Amino acid sequence: MAENNHQAGEKAYASPYGRVDEEVASVAQKNEKRKKRVKCFTYVAVFIVIQSVIFMIFGLTIMKVRTPKFHVRSATFGAFEVSTLDTNPSFNINMIADLSVRNRNFGQYKYQNSTVEFFFRGTKVGEARIVRSRANARSTRRFLATVDLSSAGVPTEVLANEFRTHALIPLTSRSTLRGKVEIMKLMKKNKSTNMNCTMEIMISSKQLGNISCR
Template identity: 25%
Template sequence: MEAGSRKCLKIFAAVTGIFFIVTIVVLVVLFVTILKPKDPSVFTEPVSLEGFELVGFPVIKLNISIRILVTVKNPNYGGFKYENSTAYISYHGNVVAEAPIKDDTVPARSTHNMTTVLSILADKLVTDSHFLGDMVVGVLNFTSETTLHGKVNLWKIFKMKAASYTDCNISITIGTQSADSVCKSRVKLDK
């Protein structure tokens, strides 16, 4: 082999090696800065009272339906796919309503709304020892919990497990038949 072709081969190998190293550095910098998976933001809108019926005579009859709107904002360059889940409403620690949340995908860099209506089981509510006292005061206090487990998927290459947790305190005023809520959401990415 000639000295000139060896020199060309060495230059080609050096340029290829430098190009490969620069490409790896650029990809790592992109992933760490721009493409790094971020926590999806989960917001629960104020709860609305869908239906309220109270009959006191001859037997206490109570029907309450509550609408919950959960908004998931996905800031990632990949989709967030969550699994089937259930929303729960509790009254003094006892579950009085539950509603299924169907699995779905929040596309990359978009917002997705989920709405569910929960009908409160009146028999569990009326038999609770706190019920009569709360009726006298005129306010029924509930808590709701929703957990979504899923994955952030970036170009079908990078996948990270994630879970979002939403907790709400809900107060229903009997006289005005209105609902007020305060909600907290958090997301946990499993690295």
């Protein structure tokens, strides 16, 4: 009986620190879980930011569609008949133009059939046919186009004055090339490019020079 009373007394006077330790341990576990959740949320937020930056860079570089450039680079000549006489000025020239389509995109540029028109002081003097083809990604496609230049439609006084002042034939080339840029088979976008070039045929040397394209 005495022993039972002794045990009951021990229980009655048990130390309160056991319950405090349990509460401290519970708070520590909750803090640990909260830290893990915060760390997890931080990792997710960092991942989302990194992905956003990657997609932004991807959109501003690879997925951005730029207008191709269509230019006259040079030319050689076949038949070359030029009369600089004031009474009967004329020219009939066979020109083989070296043209280029520069594609700055990360996907190929497929363009359709087209023509390049050549003008002398605003009068059309010839045209060259362009056959449909494509320029590969980040590359320049070069090809030849033949055009017969004739002064038949140019007023005699305009041509005579030009030959009297300069020993050359000024030309302007214009064209619109219509096509489609295809990037990684994920995106296709219609894109047209305009040619606007000026050049001069040197009569004495039979060469094309002073080429300038915009």
